Amino acid sequence: MESVKISVVSPIYGCKECLFELYDRLVKTLSPISDNFEIIFVNDACPQGSWE
Incomplete structure (x- = not known):
């Protein structure tokens, strides 16, 4: 049986x-x-720089 494929997409704002x-x-x-x-x-x- 093939493994289940899962995608989780989450916006990052103020986190x-x-x-x-x-x-x-x-x-x-x-x-x-x-x-x-x-x-x-x-x-x-x-504006809080979550990516930095």
């Missing part, structure tokens, strides 16, 4: 402090379900 925590939690949640997943963070023009 500089929680970005790494969000990533870690998504990986922990998705890993038991499938080896075939992607996590896409979208820069939502946050």
Whole structure:
């Protein structure tokens, strides 16, 4: 049976402090379900510099 393919797309706005925590939690949640997943963070023009 083929592995389930999962994409998670999340806008990042005002979340500089929680970005790494969000990533870690998504990986922990998705890993038991499938080896075939992607996590896409979208820069939502946050003035707080979430990407830096």
